[in-house]
Every structure is written in structure tokens, then in C-alpha cells.
Amino acid sequence: MTGINKVKKDQISAANNSEISNPAATIEKPINNPFDPSALRLSQKFSESAGVKKLVNTIPVRKPHKQDFIRVHPDPAFRLETMVLELKEERETYLVSANLWPELVGELTPKVLFTTINRQQVLFLWPIRLPNEEGRIDEWNDSALQAADIAQKEWIKIVANMSLGAYDIYRASGNLAEPLWPDIEFSKILETAFKGRYITDLEHPALRRLRGEV
Numbered sequence: 001m002t003g004i005n006k007v008k009k010d011q012i013s014a015a016n017n018s019e020i021s022n023p024a025a026t027i028e029k030p031i032n033n034p035f036d037p038s039a040l041r042l043s044q045k046f047s048e049s050a051g052v053k054k055l056v057n058t059i060p061v062r063k064p065h066k067q068d069f070i071r072v073h074p075d076p077a078f079r080l081e082t083m084v085l086e087l088k089e090e091r092e093t094y095l096v097s098a099n100l101w102p103e104l105v106g107e108l109t110p111k112v113l114f115t116t117i118n119r120q121q122v123l124f125l126w127p128i129r130l131p132n133e134e135g136r137i138d139e140w141n142d143s144a145l146q147a148a149d150i151a152q153k154e155w156i157k158i159v160a161n162m163s164l165g166a167y168d169i170y171r172a173s174g175n176l177a178e179p180l181w182p183d184i185e186f187s188k189i190l191e192t193a194f195k196g197r198y199i200t201d202l203e204h205p206a207l208r209r210l211r212g213e214v
Contacts, residue, residue, distance in 0.1 A: 056182050059193040060124040061093045063144075064116065066159045069172050071179045072126070072151040073115040078186045081130060083108040085199065087206060093127060094206055095194040103202060107210065114148050115189060117179050119155075125193050139166040 064070045073079070083101050085094040085108055096108060109129060116126040128144045131137040137145075143166040147158045155172035199206060208214045 056123055056184055056189075056192060059189055060122075061113070061127060061193050062124055063126060064118065064158055067157065068118040069155045069157045069176070070116050070118050070126075070151055071155060072148045073117075073181060074152040078115040078189075080113045080186075080190070082111065082113065084111050084113075084127065085109075085206065085210075087210070092197060092206075094197045094199050094204075095190065097198070097200045100199065100202065104207075112145075112148075113190075115186065116148075116151070117181065119176075121180065123182060123184075123189070125189065139164070143167040143169070 083096055083098075083104075085096050085104070086092070087094070096104065101108060110132075111127045111129050114126040114128065115123070117123050126148065128148060129137065129141040140160075144158065147156060147167060147169045150156055150169060150171075155176045157170050157172075158167040159170065161168045197206075205214065
């Protein structure tokens with residue numbers, strides 16, 4: 001046996017003896033669990049990192065739900081004092097073109113539409129009745145207007161108090177982060193919210209139903 005072969009044989013023998021004397025040396029290290037949730041979970045900033053932008057294609061027109069903590073957009077440009085048509089049986093609110101207001105006296109209601117968002121990032125328009133020409137307003141809408149004013153600065157929720165005849169206003173007890181308002185113009189909010197419910201002529205189906213023609 002040559003010297004080189006003898007050295008190789010001695011090295012192999014030494015390695016075998018090492019594995020026998022130390023069995024742990026032959027056990028492979030366990031690999032990471034491929035189903036570990038921490039390795040699969042999306043980051044909170046996934047949309048930003050992926051270049052994804054959420055489209056706002058549905059905007060309800062409604063009061064806040066009683067369990068919703070909400071904020072109202074503080075910019076006056078994101079609210080509108082206007083006349084709307086409310087069909088109680090259908091629970092629908094229609095935006096009405098200003099040139100039709102004189103033709104629909106007694107059918108329309110003056111309201112302010114507040115751009116509002118909840119903790120689930122659902123954007124909606126909150127309609128609240130405005131005081132009449134004499135400045136009078138019922139307790140329900142007066143307390144709602146007060147709530148909308150507070151909600152411009154802090155998270156609140158409103159709950160109907162039937163005994164009081166008004167809304168109770170509750171402030172969030174936690175230190176909640178400021179709302180993330182979507183990058184959308186108010187005109188687009190109106191267009192989306194009143195899609196199919198913007199009355200521009202007297203032959204609109206909603207007005208024909210109101211007149212008993214259909």
C-alpha cells in the first residue's frame with residue numbers, strides 16, 4: 001500500500017470511528033417547518049410593497065352601525081349640504097339635480113352628506129337632516145350633527161337611545177390610530193355612492209313611482 005492510500009484509509013477509518021462514538025453527528029439537523037405561519041403571513045404593508053391600490057367601487061349611503069367606531073373627514077370639501085329624495089319603503093336615498101328642486105317642493109329633504117369611515121376601512125356617506133328654515137331640528141338629527149362634529153377629531157360610535165329620543169355618543173377608550181382616508185376626490189365619492197340614484201329629469205323611475213305612474 002502506498003503512503004497516499006494509507007493516509008486516505010486512515011482518514012476514512014477515523015471518520016467511521018467518530019460516527020460510532022458520536023451517533024448524534026450522523027443525524028441531520030431538522031429543517032424549518034414549511035408551514036410555519038410566520039413564514040407565510042402577509043405583512044401589513046403588503047399592498048404598498050406589491051404596488052396594489054384598493055379600488056373604492058362601492059360607497060353606501062347610510063347611518064353608522066351601532067357597533068361601528070367611526071371618523072368623519074375633517075375637510076369641509078368632503079361634505080355636501082344638498083336636497084335628497086328618500087323613499088322610505090325602498091330604504092333608498094337619491095341625489096337630485098338642483099334644477100329639479102323647485103319642481104319637487106315637499107318631496108325633498110335638506111341633508112348634509114358627511115364622508116365617513118369605520119375601523120374596517122369601509123367608506124360611506126352619512127346623511128343627516130339639516131335644521132328647517134326656522135332653525136328647528138329634532139333631537140335625533142341634532143345629536144347626530146353633534147356626533148359628526150366630534151368624529152372629525154376622535155373615534156366615536158353612536159347608539160340610539162329610544163327613551164331619550166336621541167343618540168348616545170361613546171368615545172373610543174383606546175389610543176386608536178388616525179384613519180387612512182383613501183386617495184379619492186369627493187366628486188368621485190358622490191358619483192360612486194349615487195350610481196344609478198342620481199335624478200336629473202322628472203321621468204326618472206323613482207319619481208314616476210312617487211307619482212303612481214308605475
